[in-house]
Amino acid sequence: MEKVCAYTLALREDRIAVITIDVPGEKMNTLQVSRSREVQDILTTLRATRDLAGVIFISAKPDNFIAGADINMIAGCRTAQQAESLAREGQQLMAEIAGLPVPVVAAIHGACLGGGLELALACHRRVCTSDDKTLLGLPEVKLGLLPGSGGTQRLPRLVGASRALEIILSGMMLRPRQALKLGLVDEVVPQAILLEAALAQVKSARKPRAPLPLRERLLAAPLVRQLLFRAVTRKTHQQTHGHYPATERIIDAVRTGLEQGGDSGYQAEARAFGELVMTRESAALRSIFFASNDLKKDPASPATARDVQQVGILGGGLMGGGIAYVTAVKGNIPVRIKDISPEGINNALRYSWALLSKKVQRRQLTAARRGSQMALISGSLDYQGFADREVIIEAVFEDLALKQKMVAEVEAMTRCGAIFASNTSSLPIHHIAARAQHPERVIGLHYFSPVDKMPLVEVIPHATTSAETISTTVKLAKRQGKTPIVVRDCAGFYVNRILAPYINEGLQCLAEGEPIEHIDRALVAFGFPVGPIQLLDEVGIDVGTKIIPILEQAYGERFCAPAGVEAILNDDRKGRKNRRGFYLYPAGKQKGGKKADPAIYRLLHVDPREDQSAELIARRCTLMMLNEAARCLDESVVGSVRDGDIGAVFGIGFPPFLGGPFRYMDTTGIASIVAQLEQLRARYGERFAPCALLLEMAAHNRSFCQRETRGPHEVVRVA
Numbered sequence: 001m002e003k004v005c006a007y008t009l010a011l012r013e014d015r016i017a018v019i020t021i022d023v024p025g026e027k028m029n030t031l032q033v034s035r036s037r038e039v040q041d042i043l044t045t046l047r048a049t050r051d052l053a054g055v056i057f058i059s060a061k062p063d064n065f066i067a068g069a070d071i072n073m074i075a076g077c078r079t080a081q082q083a084e085s086l087a088r089e090g091q092q093l094m095a096e097i098a099g100l101p102v103p104v105v106a107a108i109h110g111a112c113l114g115g116g117l118e119l120a121l122a123c124h125r126r127v128c129t130s131d132d133k134t135l136l137g138l139p140e141v142k143l144g145l146l147p148g149s150g151g152t153q154r155l156p157r158l159v160g161a162s163r164a165l166e167i168i169l170s171g172m173m174l175r176p177r178q179a180l181k182l183g184l185v186d187e188v189v190p191q192a193i194l195l196e197a198a199l200a201q202v203k204s205a206r207k208p209r210a211p212l213p214l215r216e217r218l219l220a221a222p223l224v225r226q227l228l229f230r231a232v233t234r235k236t237h238q239q240t241h242g243h244y245p246a247t248e249r250i251i252d253a254v255r256t257g258l259e260q261g262g263d264s265g266y267q268a269e270a271r272a273f274g275e276l277v278m279t280r281e282s283a284a285l286r287s288i289f290f291a292s293n294d295l296k297k298d299p300a301s302p303a304t305a306r307d308v309q310q311v312g313i314l315g316g317g318l319m320g321g322g323i324a325y326v327t328a329v330k331g332n333i334p335v336r337i338k339d340i341s342p343e344g345i346n347n348a349l350r351y352s353w354a355l356l357s358k359k360v361q362r363r364q365l366t367a368a369r370r371g372s373q374m375a376l377i378s379g380s381l382d383y384q385g386f387a388d389r390e391v392i393i394e395a396v397f398e399d400l401a402l403k404q405k406m407v408a409e410v411e412a413m414t415r416c417g418a419i420f421a422s423n424t425s426s427l428p429i430h431h432i433a434a435r436a437q438h439p440e441r442v443i444g445l446h447y448f449s450p451v452d453k454m455p456l457v458e459v460i461p462h463a464t465t466s467a468e469t470i471s472t473t474v475k476l477a478k479r480q481g482k483t484p485i486v487v488r489d490c491a492g493f494y495v496n497r498i499l500a501p502y503i504n505e506g507l508q509c510l511a512e513g514e515p516i517e518h519i520d521r522a523l524v525a526f527g528f529p530v531g532p533i534q535l536l537d538e539v540g541i542d543v544g545t546k547i548i549p550i551l552e553q554a555y556g557e558r559f560c561a562p563a564g565v566e567a568i569l570n571d572d573r574k575g576r577k578n579r580r581g582f583y584l585y586p587a588g589k590q591k592g593g594k595k596a597d598p599a600i601y602r603l604l605h606v607d608p609r610e611d612q613s614a615e616l617i618a619r620r621c622t623l624m625m626l627n628e629a630a631r632c633l634d635e636s637v638v639g640s641v642r643d644g645d646i647g648a649v650f651g652i653g654f655p656p657f658l659g660g661p662f663r664y665m666d667t668t669g670i671a672s673i674v675a676q677l678e679q680l681r682a683r684y685g686e687r688f689a690p691c692a693l694l695l696e697m698a699a700h701n702r703s704f705c706q707r708e709t710r711g712p713h714e715v716v717r718v719a
Helices: 033-047 080-098 115-122 139-143 151-159 161-170 176-182 191-204 214-218 222-240 245-260 262-277 280-297 318-330 342-361 367-374 400-413 467-479 495-511 516-526 532-539 541-555 565-570 599-604 614-634 641-652 661-668 670-684 692-699
Strands: 007-011 016-021 054-059 064-066 104-108 111-113 125-129 135-137 187-189 311-314 335-338 377-380 391-394 419-422 442-447 456-461 483-486
Touching: 007 033, 016 191, 033 080, 054 064, 054 191, 064 115, 080 115, 080 262, 104 115, 104 191, 111 115, 115 135, 115 151, 125 176, 125 191, 139 161, 139 245, 139 280, 151 161, 151 245, 151 262, 161 222, 161 245, 176 187, 187 191, 222 245, 245 262, 245 280, 280 483, 280 641, 280 661, 311 318, 318 335, 318 342, 318 377, 318 442, 335 342, 342 367, 342 377, 391 400, 391 467, 400 419, 419 467, 442 467, 456 467, 456 641, 467 483, 483 641, 495 516, 495 532, 495 541, 495 599, 495 614, 495 641, 516 532, 516 614, 532 541, 541 565, 565 599, 614 641, 614 661, 614 670, 614 692, 641 661, 661 670, 670 692
Parallel strands: 016 054, 054 104, 064 111, 104 125, 111 135, 125 187, 311 335, 311 391, 335 377, 391 419, 419 442, 456 483
Antiparallel strands: 007 016, 442 456
């Protein structure tokens, strides 16, 4: 069978060559070593072509240029030297493109990321479309890597060192207008004239470029550049706490190239790429990447999903407003909100308007586009307009009677057999469905706050939820831009169940007299985005502690809240939302960061003092979470290690560089985890007793990656 090429060459009458990229059988174009010979052959042909006027790279895919390098290539590397060779091959290919003696232009529509942007940087000019699908960036740092095909060298020379470092270190995605403002692209045009604009760029490529802004030119001075790198290094370490070695290597590669020249910079880049591929951090981050991609393809049920054309939302509060936003803006689905008051509806509409207006201010969205997206959201004080909505999402107070009443009302008002999805965070779904005429259409759909930012959603079927309801709900969640995991219908589901003992142990340390800031700093240093005490302030002390009695009743004393928490609640402390929490929330910006409210110590009758090390505090809180995660897997609360790791990383910010609770336990060693739990058990009590699964695995020297996981269509249920 003849091999179908991913790169095809066409020479126009005006002697401009057009190279079309279209990787066969794939939705996205990616750079693959196995295809590099195709490009080499085309470049050889171009160098031999007489009177060649220019070259254009363009994609035949409808929504992407090149989405990056194929990550599977990296997985095949067994040594740092192999990975370094991979980088050098990429650098050589880009150098040959850059070395063509005629103007070379990248015509970009859709995702142009990683190796795709490195190819575009090797071109002499870049033109991109103004479409929302067009994004440019070097996100390799999110995989624990750096750009390995020249990105750390070409980008600083194009947009300046400070801007290049910001882009590469953050892995940010740039919109077309942002890229134009930075000088990353030379022109932004409508998609319909992309090729024509690229042809014009070829013909005008000999015109001199606009100089870098004065600020970037000043950074070329050795002393100023030294100050820049010192400041960037300090800021980066404050953010990463040394957990992400790729950031240090990025700074080093960029600096080497600027100070010692391109050859040294490329060598430093390739060497760093090879060494980073072999790090535990990159392996963990890549495991998350592959797991999240698997989930995007997993329908969770063998049944065909219904096509959702309209969604209804019950409740216009913070969660309801957030769900409306992701449904309309990311899912492009019309949404109607029902609330008991006009104020509730207006609040929900203002929520979306504020988020969209920020995008307009940042030039990520036009005012006209904001208007068309807002037009997808409407509101009502009754069920008018709900009759034909395929999915109704409930986001009201945690009151079982109220939710059951809404199930009955929805069943009476809708004509198309609507799915009733509850955003409850604590109430069992089978209780909500207990009085339903069609319990097979009732399901849990648990979002996390803030909805527009948190990527995870838990899908919770109960015993008689239909397979079609599951597949339809999962498909809807994906359209909303969420990563859904299917979890068992039980108290706390998965995320809150493993989060509660983590927060409880933080509170226990506080009750023992450890200062609030000391506890939170310990967990941030471990790798969490915020500590357990600050997290409780952010989600709301009243909300965060409401689930504790439910979990204690279901699972016993290990979920018992520490003594004194009731006193904090009785003091009308709800956290940030009422500006009364564990921390002070004065008007204006606090100098020196957040400060704990000393009144908390008086309420708990403790004298704060740092008696325990940060390492011990982090170990106590984290091991409580790990132990509970293992129990959840053993009880089929989550159906696989993959889902458990993604749920913890995307739902509560478990350190991504550790790969999730199960990967972390495998890396540390199950026997070591058990030994640490036993030590804490002897010192602090039975709540640290290792669960049966960990004891069994340690005894037989097994790991979680060896466990058999459920198939893609096996539905997680509870009787």
